[in-house]
Amino acid sequence: MALLTLAEAKQQLDIETTGHDAELPLYIDALAPVIEGYIGPVENRIVTETITSHGPALCLRQTPVVSLTSVTPVLEGAALDVASLALDTVTGVIIRRDRSLFCPGPWTVVYVAGRGTVPATVKLAAAILLQHLWRTQYGAARGAVGGSDDYAVTEPVVGFGYAVPNRVLELLEPYKTPPAVA
Incomplete structure (x- = not known):
């Protein structure tokens, strides 16, 4: 596009x-x-970035965000179910719907940035x-x-x-x- x-x-x-x-x-x-x-x-693109957790939220660097593809801990553990996460597409802030905290450490987040x-x-x-x-x-x-x-x-x-x-x-x-x- x-x-x-x-x-x-x-x-x-x-x-x-x-x-x-x-x-x-x-x-x-x-x-x-x-x-x-x-x-x-503006133009949609797939972005992969490593983000350090600061407790209740992960903050994406490229906004706005069209969709969230995956959130995976870098050190150990399985990818989170993206349906269990809430994404503010304007600010790029991700929180857990159950309000639990993200474990400390880096996370690999794959998402589509752009405007659709x-x-x-x-x-x-x-x-x-x-x-x-x-x-x-x-x-x-x-x-x-x-x-x-x-x-x-x-x-x-x-x-x-x-x-x-x-x-x-x-x-x-x-x-x-x-x-x-x-």
Whole structure:
């Protein structure tokens, strides 16, 4: 599942020929890491991670979470029945339904992180980001002048520099990942 297809990218950029078909996938592939760096996984992926238990809960690092596949103690013991666990898909916190504690030690957790489907607002943000990135390369050749249009970013956003326009960040705001707990 890609944030944009080649056809959607060409439509956003008003490209009607095949002249850029070899170059556009590079731009399309660059969208997901930038957007996911801000809002967490969008495209579904299987994640395996080792987590140290802190008593009543296990906390997954990549959120949101679509589903939980397995939870297995690293040192000894059988995998837990995932039906006996409650998962907060937004925060990635796993607790036991019977409220018992997880035994100390590392656990191997396999889960699917992502959003199931790409929300329309995130898809629009990806299209606008694509247009911005494409325009920075081809702007002068297509008549774009200076930084006076909607794609100008007058102040850098911490961690993003000038690569992500403010309008993209505003579209992604409702989907921002919650702060991590150490």
